[in-house]
Amino acid sequence: MAASATADPTGDVPVIPHWIDGGEYAPDGTRTAPVFNPATGRVSAEVALADEQTIERAIASARRGFEVWSRYSVARRQSVLFAFRELLNARKPELARIITAEHGKVVSDAMGEILRGQEVVELATGFPHLIKGAFSENASTGIDVYSIKQPLGIVGIVSPFNFPAMVPMWFFPVALAAGNAVVLKPSEKDPSAALWLARLWQEAGLPDGAFTVLQGDKLAVDGLLESPDVSSISFVGSTPIAQYIYETASRHGKRVQALGGAKNHMLVLPDADLDLVADQAVNAGYGAAGERCMAISVVLAVEPVADALIEKIRDRIAALRVGDGSAETEPDMGPLISRAHRDKVAEYVDIAEADGARIVVDGRRFSVAGHEDGFFFGPTLIDGIPTSSRAYQEEIFGPVLAVVRVATFDEGVALINSGRFGNGTAIFTNDGGAARRFQNEVEVGMIGINVPIPVPVAYHSFGGWKQSLFGDAKAYGVHGFEFFTREKAVTSRWLDPATRGASEHGGINL
Numbered sequence: 001m002a003a004s005a006t007a008d009p010t011g012d013v014p015v016i017p018h019w020i021d022g023g024e025y026a027p028d029g030t031r032t033a034p035v036f037n038p039a040t041g042r043v044s045a046e047v048a049l050a051d052e053q054t055i056e057r058a059i060a061s062a063r064r065g066f067e068v069w070s071r072y073s074v075a076r077r078q079s080v081l082f083a084f085r086e087l088l089n090a091r092k093p094e095l096a097r098i099i100t101a102e103h104g105k106v107v108s109d110a111m112g113e114i115l116r117g118q119e120v121v122e123l124a125t126g127f128p129h130l131i132k133g134a135f136s137e138n139a140s141t142g143i144d145v146y147s148i149k150q151p152l153g154i155v156g157i158v159s160p161f162n163f164p165a166m167v168p169m170w171f172f173p174v175a176l177a178a179g180n181a182v183v184l185k186p187s188e189k190d191p192s193a194a195l196w197l198a199r200l201w202q203e204a205g206l207p208d209g210a211f212t213v214l215q216g217d218k219l220a221v222d223g224l225l226e227s228p229d230v231s232s233i234s235f236v237g238s239t240p241i242a243q244y245i246y247e248t249a250s251r252h253g254k255r256v257q258a259l260g261g262a263k264n265h266m267l268v269l270p271d272a273d274l275d276l277v278a279d280q281a282v283n284a285g286y287g288a289a290g291e292r293c294m295a296i297s298v299v300l301a302v303e304p305v306a307d308a309l310i311e312k313i314r315d316r317i318a319a320l321r322v323g324d325g326s327a328e329t330e331p332d333m334g335p336l337i338s339r340a341h342r343d344k345v346a347e348y349v350d351i352a353e354a355d356g357a358r359i360v361v362d363g364r365r366f367s368v369a370g371h372e373d374g375f376f377f378g379p380t381l382i383d384g385i386p387t388s389s390r391a392y393q394e395e396i397f398g399p400v401l402a403v404v405r406v407a408t409f410d411e412g413v414a415l416i417n418s419g420r421f422g423n424g425t426a427i428f429t430n431d432g433g434a435a436r437r438f439q440n441e442v443e444v445g446m447i448g449i450n451v452p453i454p455v456p457v458a459y460h461s462f463g464g465w466k467q468s469l470f471g472d473a474k475a476y477g478v479h480g481f482e483f484f485t486r487e488k489a490v491t492s493r494w495l496d497p498a499t500r501g502a503s504e505h506g507g508i509n510l
């Protein structure tokens with residue numbers, strides 16, 4: 001994690017503040033970390049990193065925000081959500097540019113992530129139906145039993161760099177709709193999107209304190225994990241940190257959902273249309289420079305199709321344009337998030353090569369003219385990687401696609417199931433029976449059938465299995481509403497007015 005910053009050698013850069021109590025906050029002398037434009041490799045800003053006092057201030061403001069927001073009527077809360085949806089829909093191109101400037105992905109891809117987040121906002125506008133309780137009349141003679149759903153209080157969200165708008169939007173529309181106050185700790189690598197969203201909430205009419213952005217690093221995260229005032233944590237990021245969050249938040253008595261890393265396989269049966277498969281593999285492997293938790297990183301080719309498929313993927317890679325994601329003529333793929341991450345991706349390709357793989361297309365010494373200091377890594381294709389290699393087993397999170405040859409469908413499924421992750425997977429075939437067996441036997445949370453990146457729509461829920469999700473609640477959909485509410489069951493008996501009560505006071509004419 002980035003430590004305190006060195007300033008941009010070319011001059012002063014702005015400080016990206018927190019959003020606390022309905023306004024920007026960045027105390028003098030605050031610790032900061034550099035924020036880069038990955039396409040140029042230059043520092044574009046410094047982000048404030050919360051210390052203990054700032055964490056306390058944020059939580060105190062959220063407590064006040066909760067007191068106000070949770071008492072808004074359902075109809076009034078709904079009108080704020082509708083206003084937010086309209087503002088977001090109208091202004092999303094502005095947000096997309098902010099994302100591209102700090103993350104590096106191409107603008108149309110940034111628009112795509114906002115749209116997927118907006119779907120959850122739209123789901124959340126229908127929240128009254130999803131948070132209403134249930135009623136059982138006369139459960140026993142004269143006794144009614146009913147349940148009501150209430151908010152948790154202050155809920156923490158800790159998000160990764162790769163979807164600075166969409167991932168927070170997997171959680172906060174639902175959390176707010178249910179009446180909670182949100183404290184969002186965005187990634188310190190691309191912190192501006194969260195701030196933009198905070199301003200939008202204010203404009204939509206959300207009361208101050210109900211949505212807080214706490215910028216920072218481990219200190220800020222630990223502050224949320226340990227605070228007795230924070231009721232739950234929704235985390236998305238790498239598996240080791242997800243596990244840490246799950247264990248620490250649980251130890252502090254919190255409700256927790258922690259989504260981790262991935263290594264997604266695409267199984268290609270010999271009957272599949274190989275042109276379609278090659279198109280989809282290139283989109284799913286190299287889109288957003290492979291920095292998607294649902295990116296495909298392994299193509300499992302059931303022989304004899306591997307050689308033909310490698311040729312088709314190689315041809316398509318040759319036509320890919322890599323460059324500055326904000327360029328007027330939009331490229332297909334932008335840079336990686338940081339220099340350190342680019343070096344790590346290159347290291348994995350070195351490992352694959354040392355373990356005996358053939359590097360069919362090598363992106364290691366790739367650069368973009370005019371952007372020599374940008375964090376670019378060329379699309380890379382690997383053949384014949386041994387499944388014992390760390391480069392096969394671990395998440396690379398870059399534009400690196402490996403083709404692994406298997407003899408049968410069963411061998412392919414067994415290989416997928418032997419992995420430690422279980423986020424997404426896909427099968428490409430025209431055989432309905434094979435697809436049906438695949439969905440039944442594969443130990444993965446999200447499955448695509450001739451769909452390479454099967455991110456569920458907002459009214460289903462998003463989440464993997466195994467080390468891709470710690471906890472038992474997925475993001476958004478019905479799972480989301482269950483996570484962000486707690487239920488009370490009321491057992492009630494009112495005496496019949498004939499026995500006692502209102503009639504004595506003349507209220508009811510019996």
Ligand code: NAD
Pocket residue numbers: 001158159160161162163167185186187188216217218221222236237238239241242244259260261262292293395397423464468
């Ligand atoms: P990361 O784990 O490094 O960071 C995620 C968040 O945790 C950030 O806000 C960061 O500040 C914080 N953090 C980092 N180290 C910490 C520590 N030691 N203690 C407390 N907090 C800490 O992840 P990243 O590099 O930002 O994102 C990429 C990862 O996220 C990939 O592994 C990717 O697969 C995963 N991801 C998963 C999903 C999913 O749905 N399963 C979605 C998106 C991204």
